[in-house]
Amino acid sequence: MNTPASSGGTVRIGALAPLTRPGWAEAGRHLLTGLELAVQHVNESGGIGGRHIELLVRDTAADPRRAEAAVDELADLGVAALAGEYHSVVARCAAARADARGLPYLCSSAVLDALTEEPSHWVARLCPAQSHGWRIYADFLLTEGHSRIAVVAQHSVYWASGTRILRDHLAARGGTLVELDATALSPRAVCDELAARQTTALLLLVGTPDPAVPIVSAVRRDERLAGVLIGAPAGQPEFPEWAQELGRDGTAIPFLRYLPDRLTPLGTRVEEALRGRLAQAPSFVAFEGYDTIVVLAELLRTGDTSAPWADIAVEGTRGSIRFSRVPGIGVWQWAWPPVQVVDRDPAAPDRFRVRHTG
Missing domain, CATH: 3.40.50.2300 (Response regulator)
Known part of the structure; x- marks a missing residue:
């Protein structure tokens, strides 16, 4: 052609x-x-x-x-x-x-x-590629002092791939990753697991608004989990619907954003x-x-x-x-777009804070 x-x-x-x-x-x-x-x-x-x-x-x-x-x-x-x-x-x-x-x-x-x-x-x-961005996210967690991390995930190739990337990257640096099944556990049961395992961060590898919003609401209201960081590497908090659904509960949840x-x-x-x-x-x-x-x-x-x-x-x-050929990637790839870890500012939920760059 x-x-x-x-x-x-x-x-x-x-x-x-x-x-x-x-x-x-x-x-x-x-x-x-x-x-x-x-x-x-x-x-x-x-x-x-x-x-x-x-x-x-x-x-x-x-x-x-x-x-x-x-x-x-x-x-x-x-x-x-x-x-x-x-x-x-x-x-x-x-x-x-x-x-x-x-x-x-x-x-x-x-x-x-x-x-x-x-x-x-x-x-x-x-x-x-997910392996690039999610490793940067894992580095952010470690930099913030989180080494006992849980993921609550739905079943899909995408979420399974993300879990594997996070587990391998964290394990090589002394961290641990616990997997919780979003299809089998209620939001309350997720909270019980986090408290029992003494994890310091929970990552949402689930769709929005359901089950992400109910899980966030449950964790935010559980006094046992007051110090637990909620994260969403796939970017669920990026869009206004998130803030509308959760208000202040949806702030301080870091996610990946591809902006300089x-x-x-x-x-x-x-x-x-x-x-x-x-x-x-x-x-x-x-x-x-x-x-x-x-x-x-x-x-x-x-x-x-x-x-x-x-x-x-x-x-x-x-x-x-x-574009170039990147080892392990079968398509032509822009290597790499800028990567940020950001969250919504609790003081102003419509404003984003840059927490980490990679």
Whole structure:
């Protein structure tokens, strides 16, 4: 394929995002807003060789089979590339179909290391691999003096991978990790386990609002656990719904965020525009969406996808973006986006505090 697929005077890009439940719809909305804003900006700057980008959006609703079907549908419609997705398990299925169809796919937000079973020529990723970000999170816990840590987890490949990364990294540095089954234990039973095991930190490897919100509420109200840190490496507290559900109980819960201490000049302009569209502060997911289109526009301007990612070099909202082959990662990877551990400030729940950078 030597020229971007097009329809008339447009270049079509397929966009995948969880926009309805059981998907994390709030994250999907931020992702899509970033994608759409970048499309507008690229089109206002002349598009792809004078042709405007047309974004064809499909709601995955966190359903892997639905994502696979969407990839096939979009490929049949002649899209030049695929963008987006938030949920790792869904993105894995999308990546496999894109690879099978020979269609460039830039994954915006899914961190699972094994995004493809085999090395892929067609798939690239903007966000850091889970093994990179979650090790930084484990370092934060150790720096804060937490070596007896529990995770309460639901059953999924993503949560199991995160648990394994944390356990291995902590064990090599003298820490211990206890696993609690979120499907078998009530919030009260989780509290009893934490008290009995004398853990100092509990990590939420569960969906939101349920069961994350009831667990947080139970721990916050248990006098035995007054000194226990609650953490959420996957980023549940990032979005306003978290603060609305929990109020002050949702503060001081550190999570991973993929933003730099200071945005690029482009990022500063984009932040203002995203805030206007979202009517709230944009999450890092919105910036990931914007950067995805910036990268794909550059890819499609080359008109040659025989080596789609190797020579890409663009300035994004969060830094200079280039892709490489990282050992143990089967897709082309931006190594690495900036990583922060942040939480909501108890004194001002709408404000975030940076606790650690990596």
